[in-house]
Amino acid sequence: MSPIAGYLFIFFARVADVSLATIRTIMIVKGHRLQAAIIGFFEVIIYITALTQVVGKLNNPLNLLSYALGFATGNFVGSFIEEKLALGYTTVQVITQRSRLCEKIRNCGFGVTTLNGMGKEGIREVLMISTARKDLPKLISLIEEEDDTAFITVLDTKSAKGGYFKQNK
Numbered sequence: 001m002s003p004i005a006g007y008l009f010i011f012f013a014r015v016a017d018v019s020l021a022t023i024r025t026i027m028i029v030k031g032h033r034l035q036a037a038i039i040g041f042f043e044v045i046i047y048i049t050a051l052t053q054v055v056g057k058l059n060n061p062l063n064l065l066s067y068a069l070g071f072a073t074g075n076f077v078g079s080f081i082e083e084k085l086a087l088g089y090t091t092v093q094v095i096t097q098r099s100r101l102c103e104k105i106r107n108c109g110f111g112v113t114t115l116n117g118m119g120k121e122g123i124r125e126v127l128m129i130s131t132a133r134k135d136l137p138k139l140i141s142l143i144e145e146e147d148d149t150a151f152i153t154v155l156d157t158k159s160a161k162g163g164y165f166k167q168n169k
Contacts, residue, residue, distance in 0.1 A: 006053060007066040013050035014070025015077055017043050022078025023085075030088045031159065086133035089157040094127040094143055095119065096150040102127055104146050110139060111164030130160055 001009070020043035027036035050070070054063045094101070095117060102125065105112050115126040131139055136154065143150055 003060075003062070007062055010050050010053050010063060010066040011070040011073070013046050013053075014067055015074040017046040017050060018071050018074025019078035019081060020046070022075065023082055026082050026087065029158070032087075086136070088133055089130055089160050090133045090136055091155045091157045092127075092129045092131065092136070092139060092143075093153045093155070094129070094150050095124050096127065096147050097122075097124060098147045098150070099125060101125070101143065101146045101150070105129065105139070105142060108138075108142055110135075130157060130163060 020039050024036045024039040024043060027033075027039065050067065054067045057063050102112050102114050105127065110129050110131055113128040115128070117124040117126045129139065140152065140154075143152060
């Protein structure tokens with residue numbers, strides 16, 4: 001194998017294995033153990049293969065550089081892939097003065113629970129919305145369109161049972 005091909009192999013192998021490691025970790029956190037185990041199987045094969053190329057030639061600093069660049073790039077790529085997969089659920093809490101916001105969100109198919117709250121400047125409505133992560137951008141856009149002063153927090157939801165979730169329309 002030519003030196004350039006070797007550097008590229010190390011780089012792309014690290015990108016692949018670190019990306020898989022990122023996705024595997026998120027699968028574990030979300031409770032998808034079987035998928036995490038399968039991903040881990042391929043991750044470790046790629047990792048050992050890339051590591052062998054570097055350890056076997058420690059006198060070549062470009063191998064180490066390719067390895068490190070692949071690791072850094074793999075973190076970025078893995079988080080990008082996970083964001084696009086948007087696995088699981090999220091809970092959105094909205095604090096607003098606009099009472100119409102709740103109805104507008106419900107009319108778009110989202111389930112909303114409301115609470116009354118007291119802020120520094122008076123009475124507020126607190127909206128709690130649990131939804132699939134893939135629907136989060138649409139929900140945030142909807143909220144901001146109706147109330148650009150709303151205070152929005154987004155929380156990761158490990159699991160959910162019961163209740164109402166947005167129906168695919």
